[in-house]
Amino acid sequence: MNRKFTDLPSREKTAAMPHVRFFTETIEAGGISPLSFFEAGAFIHDSHRFYWENASKTMTLVGIGHALTITDEPGTDRFDTIESKWKHYCDALIKEDKDMDPVLFGGFSFEEKRSSTPSEWENFPDALFAVPTFQLKIENGKTLVAINLISEETETVLQFEALRKQRDQLIHMAQVQESVSTEKPLLLSMKELSKGHYLKAVQRITEKIQMGEAEKVVIARKLALQFEQPIPPVAALQSVANEQRDSYNFGLENGSQFFFGATPERLIEIKDGQAFSACVAGSIKRGSSADEDQQLGNELLGDKKNREEHQYVVDMITGVFDLLCASYTAASRPKLMKVRDIQHLHTPVQGRLGAESSIFQFVKALHPTPALGGFPTPIARELIRQEENLDRGYYAAPVGWTDVSGNGEFAVAIRSALLEQKNAWLYAGGGIVADSDPTQEYEETWVKFRPMLRALGGSLNG
Numbered sequence: 001m002n003r004k005f006t007d008l009p010s011r012e013k014t015a016a017m018p019h020v021r022f023f024t025e026t027i028e029a030g031g032i033s034p035l036s037f038f039e040a041g042a043f044i045h046d047s048h049r050f051y052w053e054n055a056s057k058t059m060t061l062v063g064i065g066h067a068l069t070i071t072d073e074p075g076t077d078r079f080d081t082i083e084s085k086w087k088h089y090c091d092a093l094i095k096e097d098k099d100m101d102p103v104l105f106g107g108f109s110f111e112e113k114r115s116s117t118p119s120e121w122e123n124f125p126d127a128l129f130a131v132p133t134f135q136l137k138i139e140n141g142k143t144l145v146a147i148n149l150i151s152e153e154t155e156t157v158l159q160f161e162a163l164r165k166q167r168d169q170l171i172h173m174a175q176v177q178e179s180v181s182t183e184k185p186l187l188l189s190m191k192e193l194s195k196g197h198y199l200k201a202v203q204r205i206t207e208k209i210q211m212g213e214a215e216k217v218v219i220a221r222k223l224a225l226q227f228e229q230p231i232p233p234v235a236a237l238q239s240v241a242n243e244q245r246d247s248y249n250f251g252l253e254n255g256s257q258f259f260f261g262a263t264p265e266r267l268i269e270i271k272d273g274q275a276f277s278a279c280v281a282g283s284i285k286r287g288s289s290a291d292e293d294q295q296l297g298n299e300l301l302g303d304k305k306n307r308e309e310h311q312y313v314v315d316m317i318t319g320v321f322d323l324l325c326a327s328y329t330a331a332s333r334p335k336l337m338k339v340r341d342i343q344h345l346h347t348p349v350q351g352r353l354g355a356e357s358s359i360f361q362f363v364k365a366l367h368p369t370p371a372l373g374g375f376p377t378p379i380a381r382e383l384i385r386q387e388e389n390l391d392r393g394y395y396a397a398p399v400g401w402t403d404v405s406g407n408g409e410f411a412v413a414i415r416s417a418l419l420e421q422k423n424a425w426l427y428a429g430g431g432i433v434a435d436s437d438p439t440q441e442y443e444e445t446w447v448k449f450r451p452m453l454r455a456l457g458g459s460l461n462g
Helices: 010-014 034-043 078-091 157-176 195-210 233-243 290-302 304-324 359-366 377-387 438-455
Strands: 021-028 049-053 059-064 068-071 103-108 127-131 134-139 142-151 187-193 216-227 248-254 257-263 266-271 274-285 325-330 335-338 342-353 398-403 408-412 416-420 423-432
Touching: 021 157, 034 049, 034 059, 034 134, 034 157, 034 233, 049 103, 049 233, 059 103, 068 078, 068 103, 078 103, 078 127, 078 359, 103 248, 134 157, 142 157, 195 216, 195 377, 195 423, 195 438, 216 304, 216 377, 216 438, 233 248, 233 257, 233 416, 233 438, 248 398, 257 438, 266 359, 266 398, 274 290, 274 304, 274 325, 274 359, 274 438, 290 304, 290 335, 290 342, 304 325, 304 342, 304 359, 359 398, 359 408, 423 438
Parallel strands: none
Antiparallel strands: 021 142, 049 059, 049 248, 059 134, 068 127, 103 127, 103 398, 134 142, 187 216, 216 423, 248 257, 257 416, 266 274, 266 408, 274 342, 325 342, 335 342, 398 408, 416 423
């Protein structure tokens, strides 16, 4: 039964923002591929979509259109700004028990913009979040589709009826259209950007660490790819989902650009009052056989440099949990996290949420972890600004979602790429410490480029 959106019950009168009303309506829908739903969205709300699938493949979110967009404001703390604005709209929500919670999805840039030099990230602000007009969620065997409407109008019946028609059209298209094409694009060229600068930067950073200026600094570099034809975002998502099955698969569309990836690294998850994070740092390639793979894994577990890098991350994340949780636990020793191209040292951390804590407070406190920034964090970030000569954009930064109940999950956007029509930019980095060798660090970045490069039709053999 459809509800009327005039003469609402008393719940509306208690909203914290009486001039703004936030409506949501959920129906159950079966037999929908989330990628097909995402693709159907291009015909209704082109350039305003997102995609999220958690690493365990137990929950998928797709957003089509923008019922609300929240961005940073100059001169304010961007994490606090996003959280504050989101809370205001949550207080204005009108929903029934059967309706699923609306989600806010988006991400932050690694660093706030400080340079006027143009880069490929010009279309992405320092923070970009949106409530989708149409929200698909697949979890626990159920497929739900919601409409979200945020309006200052007193009469919303016609608006909502139009949205219901669009929702039904989206569902129909997703159910009957042909499967997403998995054919990879034809790669015309691949260009290493500033290889020489990267090698010199690693050398300079190593020398500064040896002089005691820092303990670890992460330096990244990028590749520029050009293709014969424009790459549809849905094809990129399909390809990377097939290639990286044990990772978070995500995509955030903003105009003609699409940021997507398959990251193994969770930053923070909040679920029913519990907080979960993962210390992921230290890596080595996969073996060509099971025996070699085990040998490489044991080598990683016993490697002094990688264990030190990993411990920086453990110390930092457990420090945040100590601050924001009522209690927490962490594994005493790291284990191996194995994904298709690489093995990582991995230590899970879990805690009981503090009374006043929130997911955005965790994101603010955790970003960047020493795995993507370095240690001590303020010094490492300054050295990155001085030496890296790279606009990371949303690479290595928090991307994820939260809902009106305070639950949510953010991942660290590594193994990622920025796509725009026939062009793509890929990013990879590594932790530099006192005994780092520039050539070895350079070779390690190729291992980290491999997942996205393969997904986009390239290879490391030309």
